[in-house]
Amino acid sequence: MEKIRLQKIIADAGISSRRKAEELIEKGAVLVNGKRAKLGEKADPSKDKITVAGREIKIQNNAKKYYIMLHKPRGYITTASDEGGRKCVTELVEDVPARLFHVGRLDRESEGLLFMTNDGDFANMITHPSTHFAKTYRVTVRPRVTEEQLTKLTTGVIVDGRESLPASIRVIKGEQDRTVLEIVLEEGRNRQIRKMCEAVGLEVARLKRTAIGPVKLGMLQPGKWRELTNEEMRMIKNYHKKLEAKHEQEISGGSRRKR
Numbered sequence: 001m002e003k004i005r006l007q008k009i010i011a012d013a014g015i016s017s018r019r020k021a022e023e024l025i026e027k028g029a030v031l032v033n034g035k036r037a038k039l040g041e042k043a044d045p046s047k048d049k050i051t052v053a054g055r056e057i058k059i060q061n062n063a064k065k066y067y068i069m070l071h072k073p074r075g076y077i078t079t080a081s082d083e084g085g086r087k088c089v090t091e092l093v094e095d096v097p098a099r100l101f102h103v104g105r106l107d108r109e110s111e112g113l114l115f116m117t118n119d120g121d122f123a124n125m126i127t128h129p130s131t132h133f134a135k136t137y138r139v140t141v142r143p144r145v146t147e148e149q150l151t152k153l154t155t156g157v158i159v160d161g162r163e164s165l166p167a168s169i170r171v172i173k174g175e176q177d178r179t180v181l182e183i184v185l186e187e188g189r190n191r192q193i194r195k196m197c198e199a200v201g202l203e204v205a206r207l208k209r210t211a212i213g214p215v216k217l218g219m220l221q222p223g224k225w226r227e228l229t230n231e232e233m234r235m236i237k238n239y240h241k242k243l244e245a246k247h248e249q250e251i252s253g254g255s256r257r258k259r
Helices: 006-012 018-026 089-093 120-127 147-155 192-199 230-258
Strands: 030-032 050-052 067-072 101-103 111-117 135-142 168-174 179-185 203-212 225-227
Touching (some): 006 018, 006 030, 006 120, 018 030, 018 120, 067 089, 089 111, 111 120, 147 168, 147 192
Antiparallel strands (some): 135 179, 135 203, 168 179
16 A cells, blocks of 8 residues: 555544644654654554554544534534543544544534534545635624624734734624624634634623524524535535635736746
């Protein structure tokens, strides 16, 4: 069998996404034949002994791939397990006959649409930073939003030392002491919306992800899951192709300007 990058092997085994696998490699949690692995290293899963956090992994190429839409409730964390005993999203999909990992994150107090899968290529398609899969959120903030705050949030604010990408924002409902917003982001940094709002003097009272790319949460109830339909999978793949084409155009356009 041809040697494959470790992060792909780990993702294909259903341990984590490729990006998370890279973090595990950098932390020294991955061993190949007893030796600490390096980022970028390749291995042959049919011959090499690969362990992640002390657990040997095996790839089953004929295993069924699952593509799950989960409505994550508040109070759950997006991790496989937690030493502190906190509730994890994997507990909500225990009846799926495969080891699933989450695609992207929602923090503990946030709710809404979360994809889970055992397909590393699918996870990489959604989360790769070059594609900027748009994510839509319904956000309740306090106090009432001003035009100045909306402008700042839309054009970009400093989050963790660098400016956020422009966001699409519209007011759904405004009340005396709060505002309900729809925010569409094309990047996904840690607790980004909360930090963006904090930067302009707003407090997030509730945050719900309602869509990832073209796929909407719909009426799926908190704590429930279902498999993505064939039509939704087709929509995701077509959306990804358009994003890739846009990215290639931006690269080629930048190259021409430099000449």
